[in-house]
Amino acid sequence: MTVNIDWDNLSFSLTPTAYMYVENTYEGCWVNEGAFRPFGEIAISPAAAVLNYGQGLFEGLKAYKNHDGKVALFRHRENIKRMNEGAMRLSMPTYDEDKFMEVIEELVRKNHEYIPPFGKGELYIRPTLWGTTPLLGVAPAKDYGFMVFASPVGPYFKTGFKPIKLRITKSYHRAAPKGTGNIKYIGNYASGMLPAKKAKAEGLNEVIYLDAVHDKYIEEVGAANFFMVKGNTLYTPERGSILKGITRDSVMTIAKDILKMEVIEKKVSYEEVLDADECFASGTAAVIASIGHIQYGDRVKIYNNMNVGPVAQKLYTILREFQHMQREDIYGWSKEIII
Numbered sequence: 001m002t003v004n005i006d007w008d009n010l011s012f013s014l015t016p017t018a019y020m021y022v023e024n025t026y027e028g029c030w031v032n033e034g035a036f037r038p039f040g041e042i043a044i045s046p047a048a049a050v051l052n053y054g055q056g057l058f059e060g061l062k063a064y065k066n067h068d069g070k071v072a073l074f075r076h077r078e079n080i081k082r083m084n085e086g087a088m089r090l091s092m093p094t095y096d097e098d099k100f101m102e103v104i105e106e107l108v109r110k111n112h113e114y115i116p117p118f119g120k121g122e123l124y125i126r127p128t129l130w131g132t133t134p135l136l137g138v139a140p141a142k143d144y145g146f147m148v149f150a151s152p153v154g155p156y157f158k159t160g161f162k163p164i165k166l167r168i169t170k171s172y173h174r175a176a177p178k179g180t181g182n183i184k185y186i187g188n189y190a191s192g193m194l195p196a197k198k199a200k201a202e203g204l205n206e207v208i209y210l211d212a213v214h215d216k217y218i219e220e221v222g223a224a225n226f227f228m229v230k231g232n233t234l235y236t237p238e239r240g241s242i243l244k245g246i247t248r249d250s251v252m253t254i255a256k257d258i259l260k261m262e263v264i265e266k267k268v269s270y271e272e273v274l275d276a277d278e279c280f281a282s283g284t285a286a287v288i289a290s291i292g293h294i295q296y297g298d299r300v301k302i303y304n305n306m307n308v309g310p311v312a313q314k315l316y317t318i319l320r321e322f323q324h325m326q327r328e329d330i331y332g333w334s335k336e337i338i339i
């Protein structure tokens with residue numbers, strides 16, 4: 001089979017691949033009855049816990065093809081660790097770490113023809129875990145579905161690698177302390193659609209959320225983590241109600257070890273951001289997105305004359321080298337998948 005995909009015009013949108021993986025619990029336990037099957041619809045009760053009460057999680061990771069045609073996954077054990085932390089928070093059963101790794105690796109092999117050529121994009125992989133039991137009372141489901149599908153994707157932001165424009169929203173919060181902002185809970189995402197839609201209608205790419213207590217400290221850029229550069233120091237909002245990004249962790253490691261920057265996790269106020277040398281966002285989908293413009297009320301700050309910031313550029317280059325196995329894997333981040 002050869003796939004018919006316009007590799008030159010990929011965007012971050014769904015192009016289903018041949019195979020997905022489906023597994024369900026039986027009486028709340030995983031019984032190894034998962035299977036790969038052609039991508040397609042699933043049957044689910046209208047009373048399912050995930051549909052009515054949002055008992056669900058998702059993950060996001062990518063398979064990368066390098067210039068030699070070799071394929072790698074990047075830090076995929078971190079995805080299952082994070083999914084399991086979320087599962088515990090949402091009263092769902094955890095999934096076996098090693099089995100997850102095998103399923104993801106086999107999914108990549110089965111869908112290898114959908115992995116974009118080097119430089120054109122990546123294969124985005126979307127694991128999900130959700131409560132399937134029909135119920136009416138607000139309570140954890142008895143049974144759960146674990147599914148993984150994939151899609152070739154291009155750049156997350158329409159600007160490609162050009163700097164993005166953002167507004168710090170005064171009207172909406174994304175997450176509250178002690179809530180679910182720190183897990184990839186499906187319910188965290190619908191509430192961001194209206195703020196993002198309004199920002200896009202004004203020619204911006206996304207919004208930056210502030211913390212829900214002081215309305216002052218930066219949390220995240222939509223579905224990506226936030227970084228600010230001042231001199232040789234890289235700052236990023238401390239953990240709490242933000243998502244523990246795997247790219248965020250990789251960026252901090254690279255900045256500290258390779259760029260020899262000081263890296264500080266702390267509360268970052270919007271005043272500091274409007275006075276920073278450079279800002280960028282990080283995520284699996286977003287990779288590293290340089291920020292060219294941030295507005296807060298009537299104040300507008302333009303960074304690096306709307307050009308990609310020098311730190312974002314270096315981090316992007318080095319991160320991509322790790323992801324594409326073009327740099328010695330000193331951290332053991334990549335796993336080559338033999339097709």
Ligand code: PLP
Binds near residue numbers: 060222223225243248
């Ligand atoms: N923040 C949110 C809310 C996200 O959904 C994501 C995407 O996964 C990120 C940050 C970035 O995390 P990662 O780097 O693990 O993709």
Ligand code: COI
Binds near residue numbers: 189223283
């Ligand atoms: C990712 O970066 O993997 C995400 O999950 C972002 C997404 C909501 C598209």
